[in-house]
Amino acid sequence: MTQGEDRTLSVEALARVEGEGSLHVRVRDGLVEDVALNIFEPPRFFEALLRGRRAIEAPDITARICGICPVAYQMSSCAAIEDALGMQVDEPVRALRRLLYCGEWIQSHSLHVYLLHAPDFLGCQDAVGLAELDRQALERGLNLKKVGNLLMEVVGGRAIHPVNVRVGGFYSAPSREALGGLVDPLRRARDAAIETVAWVSGFDFPDVSADYRFIALQSPGHYAIETGLVASSDGLSVTPAEFADLVVEEHVERSTALHARLNGELEYLTGPLARYALNSHLLPEVARQAATDAGLGPVVSNPFQSIIVRAVELVFACDEALRLLDGYEPPDPPGSDIPMKAGSGTGATEAPRGLLFHHYDVGEDGNITSARIVPPTSQNQLTIEADLRRTVQGGLDLSDEDLTWRCEQAVRNHDPCISCATHFLSVSVTRS
């Protein structure tokens, strides 16, 4: 494969991503001419079907946008509805939400690290291939994932689409005994997460980096998950409502996901790389040590190393869950009363794959009159395309097969959730 020729790469159904999308790359005279991440997941029109529904139904309905990160949808919708209704949530309830969210981070990150992403680095087609190569590693990943699911089951009642979450808090608070049973599994999970960081940091990474504009929540004293101001690596610090006003979404022909830009022009990146760059100083010692041992600095700008950052966040999520369990007292009441009033509100939380914000207008009858939901993948899509452009330009010496795989990997670096943004990616290669 020599530079200077014309090539077209396309993947018609991208594997190991959540949802359905395809990837097309065109190279002319050795230069990348066009890159497009097409999203053909059939649209489900959540913003439309929420109109006329009770505001209190938003957490259960929006959870169905994504089976992999339903807690993120429940938490962002609760925050937005509570903002609209002028509600305050008590600290013990907020802590319990954070605990539930740790379960989702553990489940989703271990799924992505072990089943979706690591196979790329080891030349495996999938987790079955990984099991043939290193069964112990895959079993470690599955055990981690199981602990995340267990935590969600104990706090949320169910791992996929939890039933215990409501606007204002929870239907019931788990008992101390029930949560006490999670301590030993979480300690083992924390050890497994530390081993995960060491394992993935030994992979070979393509030598690339990018100057990303990072956006993540920031919260004093905590690695932000369920609350905070929206901050950027270039100095922005605004409330979720102010941020929602800054984000302009455009509808392009090739995608059933809307593309988000800051101020209508700037692309940006949310997710583990962004959270780590903005908040790594707030990680607990055990997670910081794991990151240091893996050779990470305070900012990671090689997107292929996002797998290490995700593993560091696994250590954090296990450790944070243990911290929250220590001295846990069931919140009483488990949730606050919900006033019936009109209002508008915005809520933003850190889904495993990045910032997720919701905005609702609620009428006097308690019904939603309009809804806006902006998932992380919509926000990251333009940056993912920019990554693809760099990947192709830097990989023109690779065979079509290898370059295509590298492109798929470049997309998977950002753990896109295409069901969220609307479904998954396919790639095929043809050369002119």
Added chain:
Amino acid sequence: MTAASPVADDRPSLAVWKFASCDGCQLTLLDCEDELLALAGAVRIAHFTEMSRVDIAGPYDVSIVEGSITTDDDAERIQEIRRISHRLITVGACAAAGGIQALRNFAEEGAFVGAVYAHPEYISSLNTSTPIAAHVAVDVELQGCPIDRKQLLEVITAELVGRKPVIPTHSVCQQCKGRGTVCILVAHGTPCLGPVTRAGCGALCPSVGRGCFGCFGPSEGANTGALASRLLQIGMAPVDASRLFSTFYSGNETFGDQARSLRSADDKAGGATAVNS
């Protein structure tokens, strides 16, 4: 994409397909952490895009289908999948009843796409979300939003040994009794669809003090009319009772008809009950 090496393999082949859905039901397969490797040994995973780059052409012994039909392309794709699948199992409320996105079936034509997209002309989408069985013959339908992991394992195990799966068709009420949960409808007047909803989740909602919201669809012989009367008796507004029947299984006839009947009762009353109920 990449084909696996053509070694002799007499294991049954399994394909997993996605239509309009959230991925939660296929994730349930990956959530079988203790059984996943055993399963991957017992079957040849020939097509499962969320899990693998391997993509082996059909025909397949068993296809598992998640999601509902919402586009012309998908209406054609399910025909092809049926043609190349010896057995076809659907998983979840989307595949069985159209899912939450079947709420569009009750909206004015075009109202939904225009509410979300600036350029409706870029969007190719039907005005309805319909179950898989409305398009092709289905061998087994597993209910739930999401499906239950143990039920999924039961269905796959039954498929592999060639027997009928043992899946209850009775109501959530029986599971509540089984776990010793006090009836929240009787004791606290909490609206609950447990009496008419298919068992399978383990009666989770009443166990945390909230009413069942019907995410496994109707149980066999569900008397929704009697339950609707009871809901109104305990003070629920018809419009709210209607919403309760039209969330995750609105595309199912039993729940959908009950929702419409409650809605039209409310409309006749001038919608007055909709406020401050």
